[in-house]
Amino acid sequence: MYSIAIAANSAKQIGGGFMVHGSAADAHSVVSVIQPAIILLGLGILAALGAKICRLNPIVGYIAVGLALAFAGQSELFDGPVVEALAEAGIMFLLFNLGLHFSIARIREEAANIFGFGTLQMLIAGGGFTALGLLFGLPPIAAILGGFAMGLSSTAVVIGVIREREQEDCPVGRAAQSILIFQDIAAIMLLVVAGSLGSGEALGGALAIAAAKAVAAFAVAVLFARYLTEPLFRIITRIDSSEVLTASALFLALAAGWLTGMIGLSLTLGAFLGGVALADSRYRLLVQTEIEAFRGLFLGFFFMTVGLSLDPDVVSGQWYLILAAAAALVTLKCTFNILAGLANRWSVPGSTQLGFLLGQGSEFALVLFSMPAVAALFGSEALAIVVSAIAVSLALTPAISTLGRKLAGKLRQGPPDQKLAGDDAPILILNLAETGRRVADILEEEGISYMAIESNRERFEIALADGYPVHFAPVGDPRSWQAIGVAKRLAVVVTQGNMDRVREISPLIRDHAPDLMRIIAVDGMEEPPDLADDMAVMVDVSDVDGADHLADEILEMLGIERRMKPSDASTDAVAA
8 A cells, every 4th residue: 555655646746746745754654664574674683693693493582572572562563564464474485385395296195194193183182272171160162262272383383493404304394294284274263263253153154164165275276286387487487587586486475375365264274275386396496495585584573473462561470370381381282292193103202203393382372362252261361371371382392392302312212123224125325325316216116125324414314304214324434334234235335436435435345244245336437446356346427327337237236137227218208
């Protein structure tokens, strides 16, 4: 509206001279509207820097800034549509980014987690809190709404932690994201129930309509993904304009949420479905890159508004009750989540890590408790304590999830005779860079088991997430070879073609396991290393099919004829 007013004023200037006073008034109006956002942006920068220096998650700094402003009596300054819109945009960008990692195929693959594990978690956690509410004398509708609201976890915080730790593709990360998707759907239903309390609308009909709308929105996302995504972005990229690309990414994230909001559903559900529509596209990484900066920026606004929402009088006067409530919330939530994991036949370590990761309150609960019809069920003082406790749990999430991760790590230290992944495999692959991964893929295609060792943490995390049977260990340290059973393998494959590395590792392997065949990748054969023994076979991997030649050497040693050779693959590609 303000941009329209300015445009109209500019038109008047062109048509009938400059309107100095009118222009100044418009400028002052715009400044007064955007001033709160500018202040929060500056304070958010300081909060992020301070949190970084203190080695804390930026979320803690953002909530602390909001709380400090509330104590300074400045909450009303930021109680406007601009800040609210920016905070909501942060959640939308977060869910849009989450959707980019959940293709239609992955949703089918994760259906058991989304609709099975997600339902189980909500029944156990939400049902547990509901039972406690009834035990403390709450009316049934208040116990159900409050209980299931407390069973929700924070999508914004948890996804942020998962992304920071690069856990998007590990089992715990995937399960957490799936559960959060189901929780977002459940939150929509809770909001429908809460809305019907004030409007007198029939509850069953309202829920049925909301479910039908959600299914329709998902169907639209599927159709968009199948028929429109590729042609649309093909046109956009041909324009070769960074402005158009950025605007397109922002439009998709915001417009998808706006559309679901217009039909009475959650903005975040629409943003998620917008990401899903692009998840299978070859342009997904391009869009993800464009949206990344906006996601982090606007999420900071959301967490600062969480701090601003706290009542300073309640925080200062009843801080001990707030801390006790926060401790009870986190303890019960972690316990319920662990029980849900065990009921879903997860291991104790996995259930523990997941339980602590989802052990906080939810931003959706804050929205739900702020609705007048719900607030009337609980009373202002009790509600202020609960809301403050949820905010504390959000701030503590990074520390709590780290504790859960450490506990899970200790629990995973099984008995000494516990087998490693690939323990009985005949082939040991050292390093899973590009060549090593290609060799591993070929062995997988041929049905040959292997164990992989990687000493680079980044490559190890990526390979682990991609499902390779890989272990983190120093490749060139003989002390680790006994633990991984080098001597019992048929062959070890050194995939790193660096000559100096080959000269360093190969003699160590020969001394440790003299009867072990060594198949060694070398990058160019002009100056092959002098290994001087019959158990070492050197393979040139400098050409495009170098990794295939390395795999062929392994198969030949095993007496296996390769079913799909590189030449065959090339022929098939040309024919296709």
